[in-house]
Amino acid sequence: MTKLFYLFLITVILFTQCKDGSQDQMQSSDHGSVPETIIVPASDFVYELPKGDILASSWSLREAWIFNNTAIVLKSLSNLMTHVTVSADGEYQLFVRSKGSPNSSFKVAVNDQVTETIFGNDSLMTWKPGGSIELKAGENVVKITRINRGAAFDVLAFTKSSNLDEEYIKQHELNEEVELLQEYQIPASNAVKFGDLNGDDLTDFVVFTRDYSAHAFDNSGTELWSWESPEVYRRERSEFEAPGVLWDFDQDGKAEIVHWRMSGEQEWLVIADGQTGEVIRQTAWPTKALPHVYNNFRLAIGKLTSGSPNEIVAFTDMGGTISVDAYASDLTHLWNHTENRKKDNLGHYVYPVDLDDDGVDEVLVGSLLLDADGKEIWNRFDLLDDNHDHADNYKFADINGDGKRDIVTANSETGVFMYEAMTGEIIWQNIAEHSQQIEVGNFLKNRNEPQVVVGARTYGNRQAGEQYLWSQLYWFSNQGELLFKWPWKPINGNPDFVKGDWKGDGKDQLFWFKFLINDQGAGELYFPDPVFHMFDFTGDGAEEVITLDGRTIRVFGAKEHQTGKDKKEDLAYLKHKVVNHTHY
Numbered sequence: 001m002t003k004l005f006y007l008f009l010i011t012v013i014l015f016t017q018c019k020d021g022s023q024d025q026m027q028s029s030d031h032g033s034v035p036e037t038i039i040v041p042a043s044d045f046v047y048e049l050p051k052g053d054i055l056a057s058s059w060s061l062r063e064a065w066i067f068n069n070t071a072i073v074l075k076s077l078s079n080l081m082t083h084v085t086v087s088a089d090g091e092y093q094l095f096v097r098s099k100g101s102p103n104s105s106f107k108v109a110v111n112d113q114v115t116e117t118i119f120g121n122d123s124l125m126t127w128k129p130g131g132s133i134e135l136k137a138g139e140n141v142v143k144i145t146r147i148n149r150g151a152a153f154d155v156l157a158f159t160k161s162s163n164l165d166e167e168y169i170k171q172h173e174l175n176e177e178v179e180l181l182q183e184y185q186i187p188a189s190n191a192v193k194f195g196d197l198n199g200d201d202l203t204d205f206v207v208f209t210r211d212y213s214a215h216a217f218d219n220s221g222t223e224l225w226s227w228e229s230p231e232v233y234r235r236e237r238s239e240f241e242a243p244g245v246l247w248d249f250d251q252d253g254k255a256e257i258v259h260w261r262m263s264g265e266q267e268w269l270v271i272a273d274g275q276t277g278e279v280i281r282q283t284a285w286p287t288k289a290l291p292h293v294y295n296n297f298r299l300a301i302g303k304l305t306s307g308s309p310n311e312i313v314a315f316t317d318m319g320g321t322i323s324v325d326a327y328a329s330d331l332t333h334l335w336n337h338t339e340n341r342k343k344d345n346l347g348h349y350v351y352p353v354d355l356d357d358d359g360v361d362e363v364l365v366g367s368l369l370l371d372a373d374g375k376e377i378w379n380r381f382d383l384l385d386d387n388h389d390h391a392d393n394y395k396f397a398d399i400n401g402d403g404k405r406d407i408v409t410a411n412s413e414t415g416v417f418m419y420e421a422m423t424g425e426i427i428w429q430n431i432a433e434h435s436q437q438i439e440v441g442n443f444l445k446n447r448n449e450p451q452v453v454v455g456a457r458t459y460g461n462r463q464a465g466e467q468y469l470w471s472q473l474y475w476f477s478n479q480g481e482l483l484f485k486w487p488w489k490p491i492n493g494n495p496d497f498v499k500g501d502w503k504g505d506g507k508d509q510l511f512w513f514k515f516l517i518n519d520q521g522a523g524e525l526y527f528p529d530p531v532f533h534m535f536d537f538t539g540d541g542a543e544e545v546i547t548l549d550g551r552t553i554r555v556f557g558a559k560e561h562q563t564g565k566d567k568k569e570d571l572a573y574l575k576h577k578v579v580n581h582t583h584y
Contacts, residue, residue: 035160038084038092039172040142042072042154043514043525047487050078054467054492057529059549061152063125067097068173069528070514071154074106074120080144084158086135092158094130097166099123104150109143110135120151127166133158175516175526181537181544182555184221187213192546192553194533194578195246195255197224197274201566203537204255204274205553208242212260212297216277225277230262236294240348243297245579246274249310249329256280258299258312265290269314271331283331286316286323295319295343300580302326302352303361304334304372309575313363315350319343324350324365326374335374342387348584351394353576355405355421362422364407366391369424378424389414393438393584399450399478400427408452410435416454418480428480432456436471439497441508444475444483445519451483452476453521455497455512458490467492473512475521486522496583498534504542504562511545527556535578539566 046055052075058066061073072080096108100120108115110133117130135158142156157164186192189207197204202219209215211234216224229237244259254274261270267285272278296317303309304326311334312327322341326334339346346366355362355369363370367380367390384390393410399418400406406427407419415431416438437455444451454474460466470490475483495513502509509516511531515523532548537555541564544557568574 037157037159037161037164037168038086039169040082040084040156040158041068041070041525043068043070044082045072045080045144046491046523047082049487049489049491050076050080051489052076052466053080056152057549061099061125063099066125067155067169068525070525071152073152074104074144074147075149077147077149079147082142083139084135084142085139086137088137090135090160092133092135092160093162093164094133095127095157095159095164096130096153097125097127097155097169098151098153099125100151103148105146105148106144106151106153107146108156109145111141114145120153125154174528175524177558177560178526179557179559180554181557184217184553186217186551186553187215188550190548190550190583191241191244192532192548193244193246193581194535194537195248195274196253197246197255199253201539203539206244206246206257208244208259210238210242212237212242214244214257214259214277216257216274224275227261227277233291239294240296241583243299243314245299245301247301247579260285260297269327269331281331283327283333286314286325286336287318288321292318296348298349298582300350300352301575302363303354303575304352306359308571313350313352315365317343317346322346324363324370324374326363337370337374337376339368344390345387347391349582352580353396355396355407364394377422380424384411384414388412392436395438395440396421397440397450399440399452401449401478408438408440410438410454416452416476418452430476430480430482432474433458436494437497439499439510441499441510443510443517443519444521449478451478453510455495457494469494471495473521484521493530496531498531498545500534500543502543502545502558502561504540504564529554533581536567539568541565541567543567
């Protein structure tokens with residue numbers, strides 16, 4: 001693909017995104033009690049966010065409510081631009097919701113008109129009229145301009161009403177397709193695991209906090225029990241997500257909980273009753289004697305025998321010693337594999353997955369593949385010997401259409417790799433900044449082959465007051481050719497992907513951060529918080545999106561969807577899609 005054609009493709013995609021966003025704004029208009037109103041959320045300016053500008057939430061802005069829970073903080077002098085489309089020429093009243101300080105401000109420009117009113121200089125988020133604006137039939141350019149840095153805004157509105165208020169705006173948050181199904185308040189966490197703890201065929205969950213404590217909740221949000229980890233060494237266990245899984249080992253319809261516990265100076269791998277938290281059985285956690293560091297501790301359910309998946313695989317990275325251990329359901333130790341390598345060299349998670357379709361799992365960890373008995377099949381330490389170039393995320397699919405499952409991996413600064421699953425041979429590789437998250441599927445319009453999409457992470461200068469983590473999507477063909485990026489510039493954060501059957505029609509839909517990713521490879525704001533997980537939470541055959549903002553879990557579904565059989569009745573689905581879930 002020539003550079004000229006590549007630039008043309010990007011221009012077409014961006015134009016389509018802007019037009020689509022404008023049409024969405026028109027669809028949110030209410031022609032009833034309030035005259036015609038066009039709502040322009042801050043997220044409509046994301047497509048080319050100037051370097052330095054950041055997305056913010058109600059929590060980060062210390063506000064009780066932010067439209068769509070998504071605002072933009074103007075840390076750059078560069079203008080922001082989007083488009084709105086109207087059916088006929090007309091006079092509208094502009095309203096803007098913003099905050100800032102006495103030294104921060106901005107104006108709004110529409111086509112060749114610039115507001116006399118300034119915004120973004122109030123200490124609290126303020127809904128302010130901006131005067132009369134002439135909109136022309138067709139597409140209109142809307143800019144955030146005349147910027148004095150530091151202001152934040154979350155929504156603009158153009159209306160035929162002279163007294164539009166915030167209550168009207170609140171009725172038009174998020175996409176009209178999205179329905180909030182459940183909301184739970186939880187202890188602060190980045191690791192929530194799901195399963196049926198009490199046998200009522202409803203999805204319950206366990207919250208694992210960064211100090212490895214555990215809090216079990218039923219589907220209604222009632223806390224069933226909690227286990228608090230001892231304060232000793234608590235600081236060392238606060239870096240990554242805590243180890244824990246839910247699985248029904250005895251097949252009585254009620255999941256048990258597998259997680260880390262500590263008693264006195266002894267660390268334990270514990271299977272506990274899901275309803276009470278009482279220990280059913282335990283064995284020593286496979287670490288050296290205390291004290292030691294906690295870099296990466298992870299747990300996953302494996303299918304290491306010909307029966308149902310019922311084994312436990314533990315990953316323990318203490319830095320210097322990294323081990324993979326397998327256990328039967330009674331915690332009989334099956335095998336161990338140990339590598340003496342630096343922290344993170346084998347990544348952050350362990351993946352039991354059947355790569356050769358022989359009915360039992362291989363165990364993939366970092367650039368090392370083990371068989372179901374813990375014996376090495378291959379490693380690529382020759383390529384990824386430096387612990388900074390570790391695997392951050394894996395996905396498995398037949399990407400090149402040869403009928404065999406392939407491995408794609410986001411390998412930090414070395415980029416994205418596609419491997420032959422059972423040999424470790426590289427099929428293709430490319431670069432994508434710090435390749436952090438990865439997903440594969442048929443997402444883009446007019447492309448028959450799968451695509452690989454990478455969440456590419458960049459870093460800000462914290463000493464200069466910049467946000468530390470930034471990310472954007474790199475789109476690749478199944479042959480490793482870079483197709484395009486979205487947004488054009490990174491947005492702040494370290495977002496997850498989730499993928500699933502959103503409409504219940506058997507077609508996968510991709511989500512990233514707060515966005516549905518459309519068939520042009522661009523984002524449309526769908527959720528107030530970052531996506532965390534996606535599976536058939538309700539059991540109606542469609543897959544719901546679960547968001548997590550640290551202290552709140554929300555479950556969202558498509559208002560219009562097909563219903564069917566509970567996908568979680570399939571143990572393979574339950575194992576891969578629900579239970580063995582990780583940010584990594």
